[in-house]
Amino acid sequence: MPGAPAPALGLTGTLALLVSPLVLSAVWVTIWTAIAAQAIAALCGVPLALAELSSLKPLKAVAWFYNWLFQGTPLLMQLIFFWAVLPILGLRLPLIVAGIVALALNEAARMSQIIRAAIIGVDARQFEAARTLGMSSWQIFRLIIVPQALRLMLPPTGNELNYQFKATSLLAAISVVELTRQTLNFADRDPAHPLPYFAVAAFYYFAMSTAWGLVQQRLENRAERRGFAES
Amino acid sequence: MDDDAPLLRIQKVSKWYGSHQVLCDVSLDLARREVLVILGPSGSxxxxxxxxIAQLVEIDSGSIFLEGEMLGFRxxxxxxxxxxxxxAQxxxxxxxxxxxxxxxHLTALENITLAPRRVLKQTRGEAEATAIQLLERVGLREKAGSYPNQLSGGQQQRVAIARAMAMNPKVLLFDEPTSALDPETIREVLDIMVDLAHRGVTMIVVTHETSFAREVAHRVAFMEHGRILEVAPARAFFDSPNHPRSAAFLGQIL
Structure with missing residues (x-):
């Protein structure tokens, strides 16, 4: 539209933006894609971690190759690969699915390290005590190792989810309308006064990060009361 | 199986860690209801x-029989x-x-009921009834719902004894059960062990607590450098040890 540039958003304008449907829906996309990617990553991390811990050389090699691949290239490049290259290879994924899959597969490499460390971190003497009670290896894994490893995993996995809220901003590059893309869209239309839009985005990123930090703290305190002191 | 046959028979057992031999041709019989204390310097x-015996390590030669059944091997x-x-063994x-x-990650009660429920397939009710009885016997009925990190060392060890007893084992092995405890809590654990001994539980106890050995051990074995140098009735062992090495060891710790 020709004419004088629109005036900057005032305080009321910024507050209205804060609760505008476009922003709220972008925040929601950021939250659920982060959680979905983290959840898928945790699930994919389990077989990867077990493969790394396995005594079978081929399994170890597969896990090593996976981590080498996904940790050796930038997440942004991986996103673009899933968005731009897979369709050329004949695999068409909906935009958001391609984005989540890329985030999740990248994160799975780190989750496998966390899960592996947690399994190794369970005191071997817990295993021995269970052995002397006649429990089978599978029972020991299921009833002793897994519950204790889950508690050891809680802090680093929580930190990963916190990172994931911010990592979703890279989805902007493949035009998924999450918080960063929405902010850039606003700023493009009002290039003279971008500050309020970025301030709103920053507010929500800080809010997600802080809120999850509080939830995580509660979960960790609860685990500690139930027999788990940080050691 | 006649009652006179040894409950546990250890025959010429050897074990190496790399080139270091930690057990050298160890042989030992243990009778039903016997309490045997093993003394010796650390690393013996x-x-x-x-x-x-618990099959936490695999022996390299020799055999161990429990009620005539060879442990670990066909x-x-x-x-x-x-x-x-x-x-199963x-x-x-x-x-x-x-x-x-x-x-x-489990409460005292759950620590005791886990294996009876999962391994012996007892119902929750059965397992808990037994567990409560055992907790009572070790004086910790009111700690049933406590997690290990809420219990003192002595209390944890008493729960651990109850956990082992819940499986009703044929022999109970104690590996320096009081060495990690404060002096004032050692007695509460030893008292439980004395009680078990009087109830006829077959036990092998590795300990430095000679008072316990004098009080309830039927026999004492003295080990050094992977060998059993002397096995004698407790009183005879403490009054007049036969082997010069056991005499020297007693001289040091008494």
Missing amino acids: GKSTLLRA DEGRRKLPAHRID RRETGMVFQSFNLFA
């Missing part, structure tokens, strides 16, 4: 012997038993560790 192979040809058979030997090793 006492703990390894217990761990061999035959003298050293073909190993399948894992589920070894698991491990139920029959209970173990109490120096560092208690209670399951950190």
